[in-house]
Amino acid sequence: MRRLSEFAKAKVHPGSWWALGLSISILAGQSTNLWFVSSLIGLCVGLILVFRSTAPWARSLPFYLLLASIFVLTRIVFRVIFNGDPNSSDVALSLPHFNLPLGLGQQLSLFGSISWSTLSAATLDGLRLAAIILAVAMSNTLSNPRRLLKSTPAALYEVASAISVAINLAPQLIDSLQRVRRAKGLRGRNSGSSALTSIIIPALEDTLDRSLQLAASMDARGFGRTNRLSMRRQWTNRLVSLGSAIGLAIGAYLLVTASSPALPVVVLTLSLAGLILVIRLTSKRNLKSRFNRQKFGSADLAIFAVCAMSFALVMLLSNQMVGF
Amino acid sequence: MKFMKVIGRAAIVMAAVASLLVFTWPLFISAASTDQAALAQGVFIALMPLMVVMVLVEFAAGDLSTKQLAVLGVLIALNAVIRTLGAGTAGIETAFFLIVIGAYVLGSGFGYILGAASLLVSALLVGGIGPWLPFQMMAAGLVGLGAGLLPKSKRAWLAVSTMIGYAVVASFAYGALMTMWNWPFLAGTGGALSYVAGAPIIENLGRFVQYELITGGLLWDLGRAVTTSVLIALSGKVLLATLSRVASRTGIQKI
């Protein structure tokens, strides 16, 4: 186990885990087969158990499992309570039926007879969501967030740096808070409305000082140096970005109001292309180089192959209209 | 130069409009596109992260100095830590008061990044990453963006009460957006509390309010509004002073 997690850490690019997670969630979202979805869930949990490390972000499996089961249960309970179907033939549960008046002439119908088909549809829906959650859990658990931050596009470099500063500061901040809370007793204060500020303020000031010192040190070593983009580039950038935003709004609106998905999908795809262009153009400001950048290797290729193959399978099966 | 900035801001506004559509689509989905609902859900889940990235890039690229980044890092960390400590207690939402105060002092761009990044980092730290995360990031980012636009006041009590008023509105708005997002997922279609494609917006809104009432969503929102207001009332004045002092001492500008 230990060896495998070391292997995952050394050989697999964090982006690959996310690609795998994304493909699993798309598969799960499109599937209508209970067993297939269940096996995807099993796959995710299995991958986590085999490859996870001992880092803090890798310990959240129980949390995700709990969350997934809550989703499945809520989905079923909701159907049972609100989706009573009095005319169904295959009654699975026969519960007393209530009508809840809500005022304004509306009423809410609760319970009643629940059919097998309602129940199995609810279970499938719930399990689909659970599979998506666990797929994300898998990606999140197996990829080091700091490594992933290092591979963010250069356009987001500032934000990614702020986040990695925050991740580094969080433990120090907890230390500061504890230290200050202890120290507060030395001044004889234990409670009162000033408690909040008398702990948070010194800890915040302390952390701010440290963070600004760190920022000064980063700047003094060249952080923040960028290429200047030409005026034309900047204009293209801004206009494409405005165009994509408008496209996104129109596309989203059309998708839920037009009768065919063709036009909105085209509009959204174009806007998406625009967005990617903006991100690439903005990244041109970057002049940084990387020492020993983590490259995609054979392990990553294998993962991508698995993703591609499963997609091919899905296309094939859905063409033949087989329920998968 | 100035005009270019206006276009950038317009792009941000359009992206915000697009994201609001993505949140509230069950309200105005037409009967004709009922079959596209599942597709729309999927597409929106894929689009939301990109919208968040786009607004972040518009605000951050080139405008964010190392100093701002340092302050941002501290506030994100503090937010994540407080949120982690307060997590699990029903209805207690501690992430918002810092977002509002930070944005009030350092501007709406700062507020957007702070809101979005705070939720990301606390999700990274405690494990809460999922398809909902980009939606939470966008909603919290918009809360910060709005707080940056609040009218400023030299008098501390006036500033604090402005922020409290905004915090109450923002808490409910955030709650409504997030509930709206999970509404189609949890209530499905065809149920008494589900949305009805093609129905008038008012009717769907009515069904949504029922859903909020019955699932107790409003109670959570109330909890969020109360905690945020109380925290701002308690710490607003001192935090304003601390942040303004740091900002003026190191010459940090608003973005």
Add this chain to the structure above:
Amino acid sequence: MLKLSNLQFDFGNRDPLFSRVNLEFQAGEFALVCGPTGSGKSTFLRCLNGLSPHFTGGNLAGRIEIDSTDVTGWQPHQLADLVGFVNQQPEGAFVTDTVLEELVYGMEQLGVAETEMKSRLEKLAANLHLTELLDRELTELSGGQQQRVAIAAALSAGQRILVLDEPTSALDPKAAADIIALLHRLATEEGITVLLAEHRLERALPSVDSMVIVHGDGSVTKQLPTEAIREFRLVPPVVELSKRLGLTPPCLTAQDERLKTAVVPAFHASSIEQPKDFVGQAALQLDSISVRYGDSLAVDDVTLSVERGEVLALMGENGSGKTSLLWAIQGSGTRSGGTLTTPWGDTAPMTSEERLCVATLVPQKASDLLFLPTVSAELQDSDRFAKAPETTTASLFQRFAGRVDPSLHPRDLSAGQQLALVLAIQLAKGAGILLLDEPTRGLDYTAKRALAGIITELRDQGKAVIVATHDIEFAAQIATDVVVLESGRVKFAGTPAQVFSVNGLLASEVSQALQVDGLFSMEQLS
């Protein structure tokens, strides 16, 4: 190489920190920058790489030229490939986790190509003896190694100017000497211009080419070291010592052979004594105190007593249990066994407010106790809380720190002033026992001397003072009694003369320089 013309810096409201500064530095010059606390020497150094005014605020006027290029007003990142900067505490300035990452960080930011990075890295690591350390985590390194990494990181992008702000202040004498030797080598062999701020002048004086003095009255001058030392007000202790021994010209290093052969006049048995009136008046009695956290025993069976008017120095390595013992005495820390007696009773069962009347503790980071926006707010709050007459705390503070603008933010005070403020607040309720945890951290000479004065005054008032410190020179200056802890146990208890003398457990610098039995501190000579 580096030319400053008519340089001026001010923080807006106040008088300029320095003005009309005209200096020139050659390639390969090793310059020592010194000046009294608050003179602005840190700001002066930070002007050279843009951190002032860009990170500190303030206004810069005049002209800075590097290799005949005007770089006035440039941002730090614009200057990053020209000027390397090293800070007081390396651990606060490290940007990454491992030595390797730290060394390449600057090159990555500046877009150096990967092959070029590799070759520069190899050369640099070999030159600064870091090759074996490349894969280590920065936090595992010793202070001296950390500072070496910081210097290497500041030079990795090929910078020709190196600016260092008190890089040796957190180091032991041996590691500090190594760093100075390294800088000397960089200047002479690599032709790098080195500007070093250092308050322990004697460490650097023998190696430097020139001495820049930031006087604090607005002027900044540059002279040869031998000339500068004659008129400089802030003389290093070894110079003062040689003056007291009547040696002319004064010795510049503690290794000077003349010190060992000098004729030593009669001296007191200790540098400080318990006032006669308080002899025999017990203030604190500890009987086999122990502190246990989980499985580990932080304090193990410690028995000691302190009388009124005594100053006990609690010495020992980090982790020897000094802090745990102080917190246990104060009463709010864990105490797993043993008894504690004071004339006012045991501190453990008291409320935190009652403890303030008996034993008060100033923690390592004194500023943790400050949370109000102005000094005057803190002072008034303290009076109100202590139910003391108005200005009680303020007058204590003024006695400790002199006049300080009460409208200042406590965070803007110097480290020494902050300590004085916290001391005044903590003593407002008149506690008889004062506990200080590493109070000299971050203090310079003058501030340490001021603190010693405060402690002497409190001793005269009959307070019992316990100071946990590993600053041998400071302990030698203020202690009437010494206890040395090791892994939670008392390793040695005795008089300062026994501990700090030539053959003692912790020989002071004066002892080592003079090698005279029983003479361990300059204060004994007066």
